[in-house]
Amino acid sequence: MPQHPTRIPHLPPSLHYLPSFITPSEESTLLTTITSQPIPKWTILSHRRLQSHPSTLSKSNTLITAPLPAWLECLVPRIEGAVDDGDGGVEVNLNDLGEDGRVEGTDKGKGIWEKTKHMRPNHVLINEYKPGEGIMPHEDGPAYEPVVATVSLGGAVVLEVRRKRVDGEEEKEEEGEEGEGRDGGKEKPVARILLEPRSLFITTRTMYTNFLHSISPIEVDEDLGPETIANWELLGDREMYKDGRNVRVTRTSLTYRDVTRVVKVGGLLGGRR
Numbered sequence: 396m397p398q399h400p401t402r403i404p405h406l407p408p409s410l411h412y413l414p415s416f417i418t419p420s421e422e423s424t425l426l427t428t429i430t431s432q433p434i435p436k437w438t439i440l441s442h443r444r445l446q447s448h449p450s451t452l453s454k455s456n457t458l459i460t461a462p463l464p465a466w467l468e469c470l471v472p473r474i475e476g477a478v479d480d481g482d483g484g485v486e487v488n489l490n491d492l493g494e495d496g497r498v499e500g501t502d503k504g505k506g507i508w509e510k511t512k513h514m515r516p517n518h519v520l521i522n523e524y525k526p527g528e529g530i531m532p533h534e535d536g537p538a539y540e541p542v543v544a545t546v547s548l549g550g551a552v553v554l555e556v557r558r559k560r561v562d563g564e565e566e567k568e569e570e571g572e573e574g575e576g577r578d579g580g581k582e583k584p585v586a587r588i589l590l591e592p593r594s595l596f597i598t599t600r601t602m603y604t605n606f607l608h609s610i611s612p613i614e615v616d617e618d619l620g621p622e623t624i625a626n627w628e629l630l631g632d633r634e635m636y637k638d639g640r641n642v643r644v645t646r647t648s649l650t651y652r653d654v655t656r657v658v659k660v661g662g663l664l665g666g667r668r
């Protein structure tokens with residue numbers, strides 16, 4: 396048994412993938428709960444809709460502290476124990492990777508949020524994508540501690556990862572590449588990760604801070620295989636994608652995060668912290 400069976404090969408060890416993290420019956424209970432939330436809980440965006448629990452962040456990216464609803468909280472201990480993120484706070488650079496993409500850390504972490512500010516997730520964003528919908532290349536940024544755990548429900552999708560360009564690099568590379576924006580949308584992804592329904596995907600540290608992630612707004616993910624999908628060997632059901640295609644159905648993702656800035660009720664109304 397490999398030491399870190401959930402690590403995605405050839406990428407920094409700050410990415411983990413675990414299929415069948417929840418059961419089909421847990422998945423359907425979660426979906427029922429999500430779809431039965433009151434309509435105002437949804438924020439409608441042009442290419443997806445989303446819920447924020449326990450609440451939406453303020454304009455200054457501050458969260459009013461409140462417990463997560465029990466139906467989201469119940470997965471937290473399981474997420475914490477799901478992967479052995481044996482690198483603690485060690486930062487890893489893509490250039491430092493060995494042939495197999497692995498760098499062993501020195502201090503052993505227990506849970507993935509062990510080194511974040513609140514040492515646990517305090518916020519969950521729920522995104523719902525219909526076939527043909529997606530999310531443009533972006534980084535989740537400093538509002539959150541650099542650890543995100545994603546549970547996928549309903550359908551599979553390919554998540555693309557691109558290297559974030561530093562400003563100088565950006566200018567140079569943009570010459571002659573018309574229309575390429577700050578988000579690096581036309582740059583080739585460094586990795587494509589297939590997120591199966593019921594899977595857990597964890598992004599931490601370097602992968603959080605130095606890369607952009609996106610989901611193409613398409614109806615079918617194509618060209619899926621061992622050479623093109625970074626977590627192919629970790630998939631729960633490779634047979635399902637053996638024709639190289641994933642026909643999208645509605646996918647809902649739960650992203651567990653630790654919001655850096657929190658205040659108690661009333662704190663945004665002049666209280667100090």
Ligand SMILES: O=C(O)CCC(=O)C(=O)O
Binds near residue numbers: 520522545648
């Ligand atoms: O749906 C996903 O897996 C990604 C969602 C995402 O990137 C975000 O909400 O920031």
Ligand SMILES: [Fe+2]
Binds near residue numbers: 533534535608
């Ligand atoms: Fe994101």
